[in-house]
Amino acid sequence: MPPTVSVVVPTHNSSKTLAACLAAIHRQRHPVTEVIVVDDASTDDTREIARRFPCRLLVTDRNVGPAAARNRGIQASSGDLIFFLDSDCAPEPDALGNALAILRDQPDVACVHGIYSLEPLIDDGPVEAYRLLHGHYWRLRNVGRVRTTLFAICLIRREVFTSVGLFDEKLRASEDVEIGDRMGDRYGIVLTDTMVCRHDDDDRLGALLHKQFRRSQMLIPVARAERGPAGIRANTRAGLLTATLVPATLPTALLTGGWPVLSLLFLVLFTVAEPALLRFVLRQRGPAFTAFFIGVHLLVQLAVVSGALVGGVRHLLDRDFGPTRASLAAKTSR
Structure with a gap:
C-alpha cells in the first residue's frame, strides 16, 4: 500500500x-x-x-x-x-x-x-x-x-x-x-x-523590512541552541558585513571633505559580495532591475543585522527569549 x-x-x-x-x-x-x-x-x-x-x-x-x-x-x-x-x-x-x-x-x-x-x-x-x-x-x-x-x-x-x-x-x-x-x-x-x-x-518595502527585523531577532538565540553545524543561510556573511559597513562608515565623510569614500567603497564591495547572485539577477531581469535589487537587498541586509543584534541583546538579558531548549539549558546551568 x-x-x-x-x-x-x-x-x-x-x-x-x-x-x-x-x-x-x-x-x-x-x-x-x-x-x-x-x-x-x-x-x-x-x-x-x-x-x-x-x-x-x-x-x-x-x-x-x-x-x-x-x-x-x-x-x-x-x-x-x-x-x-x-x-x-x-x-x-x-x-x-x-x-x-x-x-x-x-x-x-x-x-x-x-x-x-x-x-x-x-x-x-x-x-x-x-x-x-x-x-x-x-x-x-x-x-x-x-x-x-x-x-x-x-x-x-x-x-x-x-x-x-x-x-x-x-x-x-x-x-x-x-x-x-x-x-x-x-x-x-x-x-x-x-x-x-x-x-x-x-510587496511593500516597509512591511518587508519590518518582517525581516522581527524574524531575524531569533537568529542568534536559535543559532546558540544549535547542536550541529550551521544549516542553510539565506544571506552570506560577506553580504551582511559589507552592508553593515556602508552606513557605519558614513561619519568618515567628515574626514574626507564631505565625500563618503569608505561608504561608497563598501557599497561596491556589497554589490559584488555575492557574484553568483549578481549574475543571476542580471540574467533574469537585466541591469535596471538589478540596480533596484541591490538597493532593496542592502536595506534588507541592514534590517537582518539590526534585528539579529536586538535579538542577541534580548537573549542575553532574558534567556527565556529564544528556543525552549536554550531556556531550559540556561536554567539548568545556574
Missing part, C-alpha cells in the same frame, strides 16, 4: 491566497488522504474560503503562531506522511509526487522540502519580484542534502515528530530551523528543485 498523505495548511488572514493554495493541493497528480486547514484566529474571511473546499477546518481562539498551528494540524492528522504548505503557496501539480519519489528512492531521508518558483502566485510589483528572485536563488544554491528544514512546502515522515517532538511553540520565527537541528544526523533532509510552488510574497 502506498503511504497516506495528510496536508496541513496553517493560515492567518489569508483570504487573498488560500483559494489558490487549496485548489493547487487538489490538482496534485498524487492523491492526498486529507487536507487540514488550521486557521490561526483570522479576522478576515479566511474560514469562509476554506469551507468552499473539501478540507477539515480547525480554528484557534487566539493567534498562537505558525509553530502552534502546525502542531495542532499534526495532532489532528492521520497520514503516514505530512505535507506542509503555507497558505500563500500553490504547489505545482507534480510537487507532491516528486517529493514522494525522493522518499521512496532514498529510505534514509525523512524530510523533503522545495523551492519557490520565479513566477509569483499573484504579481504585486517590483518588491515582490526582488523577494522571489532572492528566495529562489538561495534555495537553488543549497539544493541537495542539508541540515535545515523549511516548511513553506515540505513533506515529512510522521515518525520524525514522534522521535524529536513537535514544533517549539515559543518561536514565531525560525521554528523550522530549530526543529531541523533537533533532527540532526538521525534523519536525512533533502532540499530539491523538483518540488516547486508559486508564492505570494511581500
Whole structure:
C-alpha cells in the first residue's frame, strides 16, 4: 500500500491566497488522504474560503503562531506522511509526487522540502519580484542534502515528530530551523528543485523590512541552541558585513571633505559580495532591475543585522527569549 498523505495548511488572514493554495493541493497528480486547514484566529474571511473546499477546518481562539498551528494540524492528522504548505503557496501539480519519489528512492531521508518558483502566485510589483528572485536563488544554491528544514512546502515522515517532538511553540520565527537541528544526523533532509510552488510574497518595502527585523531577532538565540553545524543561510556573511559597513562608515565623510569614500567603497564591495547572485539577477531581469535589487537587498541586509543584534541583546538579558531548549539549558546551568 502506498503511504497516506495528510496536508496541513496553517493560515492567518489569508483570504487573498488560500483559494489558490487549496485548489493547487487538489490538482496534485498524487492523491492526498486529507487536507487540514488550521486557521490561526483570522479576522478576515479566511474560514469562509476554506469551507468552499473539501478540507477539515480547525480554528484557534487566539493567534498562537505558525509553530502552534502546525502542531495542532499534526495532532489532528492521520497520514503516514505530512505535507506542509503555507497558505500563500500553490504547489505545482507534480510537487507532491516528486517529493514522494525522493522518499521512496532514498529510505534514509525523512524530510523533503522545495523551492519557490520565479513566477509569483499573484504579481504585486517590483518588491515582490526582488523577494522571489532572492528566495529562489538561495534555495537553488543549497539544493541537495542539508541540515535545515523549511516548511513553506515540505513533506515529512510522521515518525520524525514522534522521535524529536513537535514544533517549539515559543518561536514565531525560525521554528523550522530549530526543529531541523533537533533532527540532526538521525534523519536525512533533502532540499530539491523538483518540488516547486508559486508564492505570494511581500510587496511593500516597509512591511518587508519590518518582517525581516522581527524574524531575524531569533537568529542568534536559535543559532546558540544549535547542536550541529550551521544549516542553510539565506544571506552570506560577506553580504551582511559589507552592508553593515556602508552606513557605519558614513561619519568618515567628515574626514574626507564631505565625500563618503569608505561608504561608497563598501557599497561596491556589497554589490559584488555575492557574484553568483549578481549574475543571476542580471540574467533574469537585466541591469535596471538589478540596480533596484541591490538597493532593496542592502536595506534588507541592514534590517537582518539590526534585528539579529536586538535579538542577541534580548537573549542575553532574558534567556527565556529564544528556543525552549536554550531556556531550559540556561536554567539548568545556574
